[in-house]
Amino acid sequence: MTDYNQLIFEANDADFKETVLERSHQIPVMVDFWAEWCAACLMLGPILEKMVDQYAGRIALAKVDLDHNQNLASQFSIRSIPAVKIFYEGKIIKEFLGAIPSDQVQTIIDEILPDEKKPRIEEANADLAGGRWEDAEKIYREILQDVPHHPDAGLGMGVIAFHQGRFNDAEEFLKTVTSETPGYEKVPPMMARIYFEKLPAPDLNEITATLKLTPEDPRALYSLAIIYARGGEYEMALETLLRVLRIDKEYEEGTARSIYLKIIEIIGRNSPEGKRYQRELSMVLFS
DSSP, X not given: XXXXXXXXXXXXXXXXXXXXXXXXGTSOEEEEEEOTTOHHHHHHHHHHHHHHHHTXXXXXXXXXXXXXXXXXXXXXXXXXXXXXXXXXXXXXXEEEESOOOHHHXXXXXXXXSOOTTHHHHHHHHHHHHTTOHHHHHHXXXXXXXXXXXXXXXXXXXXXXXXXXXXHHHHHHXXXXXXXXXXXXXXXXXXXXXXXXXXXXXXXXXXXXXXXXXXXXXXXHHHHHHXXXXXXXXXXXXXXXXXXXXXXXXXXXXXXXXXXXHHHHHHHOTTSHHHHHHHHHHHHHHTO
16 A cells, blocks of 8 residues: 655555645656566666655655556556656656666756755855855855755856866866856856866967968967967957968868867857857858
8 A cells, every 4th residue: 555655655546646646736746657577667766766865855756557557558648668757736747768867867857846056046146246256155065065066056166266267176167057057158158268278378489480481380370379369369369260271271170160169159159259250260161
């Protein structure tokens, strides 16, 4: 007999309304449609159970053995197993098929659960915007201690580390930010800037000497563009890279083109300059 108070329980044709639909008005309920003969089901089951433990009361798991609950199989059009449907407030809000890995299951659960850290994130973001970086960093660190790789906290810490010149730290934090994270548009420009900061600085004297003798030497021009980019002179870097690409469109197996696009990320793809230099690049590559 099913214990209604358990977070992991069996559900059947007779009690599905009570144990799943009604309970889903309290917390989301994952329903695992499975069978003993299904090898993939036996792989997925422990992953789902681990998630219930990990989320500590924020989500429940109902296991439905299809061999003994054909009415539910028909009602929810189960054609292949394992099949998981997540119910909230009496309705299916998410579903997936197959024995997907635990990180994908976690991503799905994170998408449907309200973020308990949101008020603290908003507080930290306000501190960051107000220049109270120490207060913001303290909150972000507390959040990351509870939820490692929290994308909003990662973004905040990444911004702080970036502006403090701690580029290795910034890069690690920014890697945790997803494209769905509010403020994600800040990430590509910062990552591009970090890329240039970490590049070895070319020898300007050697470059100057080479260009005096051979003004169109692609290697020297490329190195000069790196110096411009490291110094924040992005338009000069782009103009110099265009000279390289006019000489060799595939310079160093596309490296010059890749660097060019990184600089556009910094100045903004949709900025007037970004759009202009994207057009310039197309004209060179397809002429």
